[in-house]
């Protein structure tokens with residue numbers, strides 16, 4: 001039976017992860033998968049997570065099932081952090097990927113012939129999950145390679161073509177892979193277009209707190225939420241709580257339709273029954289405890305400012321070496337990623353000649369770069385002629 005299976009296309013981010021692991025060079029640098037590292041190159045367990053886990057081990061009395069959409073206290077705490085006081089339906093999911101997957105399943109359930117609009121470029125798994133679920137996709141132009149910023153006129157023009165009932169995936173902040181985010185007036189314009197087109201926004205919110213802070217990073221989402229009647233948000237706690245392997249995600253739905261909550265519960269039951277609880281409970285405990293919450297926020301702020309410092313240091317180092325401001329956009333980008341304007345040959349030379357691993361499209365995880373590695377990377381970028 002399984003002889004009929006075809007080799008699956010590799011996910012380019014995960015393929016790079018294994019290539020890095022297999023590279024024996026001691027001075028190799030991993031700027032592939034989106035994982036934050038501190039100045040020592042570690043991805044630490046956050047202090048508040050450690051405290052909450054200690055309390056949980058001490059006080060948890062049962063591992064019996066929670067509800068199909070997870071512990072309501074988790075959805076309450078994280079949902080309010082993300083959406084403020086707007087009422088929402090919800091389903092806890094295994095990570096942000098699970099939330100994106102359940103969002104697309106819900107869209108397909110409601111409208112089997114919906115088209116999903118994705119930014120060009122976007123996180124490759126958006127495209128892959130939609131294809132797996134048999135959802136037709138179209139792309140909207142997003143990134144201007146000449147300026148390193150959002151190509152807003154093209155984006156707006158493309159989204160004007162969305163049909164009623166189409167879904168449009170937007171990145172809430174820290175656009176993956178470009179690092180280029182919409183400004184608030186642009187969010188307003190997109191909200192107006194989607195409302196007029198009666199298209200459903202799906203906001204992938206995987207990096208809340210990594211751009212300018214928790215409130216500022218949710219501002220675009222809040223503009224949308226005020227403007228449109230229905231909205232989905234796929235939230236991840238992988239990065240901002242550092243809970244990568246514990247798989248903590250939440251799908252939020254703003255809608256008056258009575259069957260949304262029941263449909264989310266049914267989709268969870270069909271996909272994996274109960275979502276994982278451990279990490280979700282840790283997040284809920286942190287958000288509901290003023291002391292742990294303040295400590296989490298302080299550590300998150302440090303992570304964000306560390307990333308910004310690295311961005312500025314890299315832009316400065318490249319300005320010095322290239323004698324131009326061509327890489328100035330790196331300092332203005334948000335979050336973990338930026339796209340290097342590089343050819344695939346230049347990316348291959350970074351890897352082969354310099355042991356520097358960047359995703360094939362030029363996506364570089366700035367949050368994985370240690371301060372000591374900034375000059376090494378800048379030298380290599382200039383040496384391969386980017």
Ligand code: LMR
Nearest residue numbers: 013032033034035123176
């Ligand atoms: C990334 O884009 O590197 C992360 O979101 C990790 C992943 O699952 O691809």
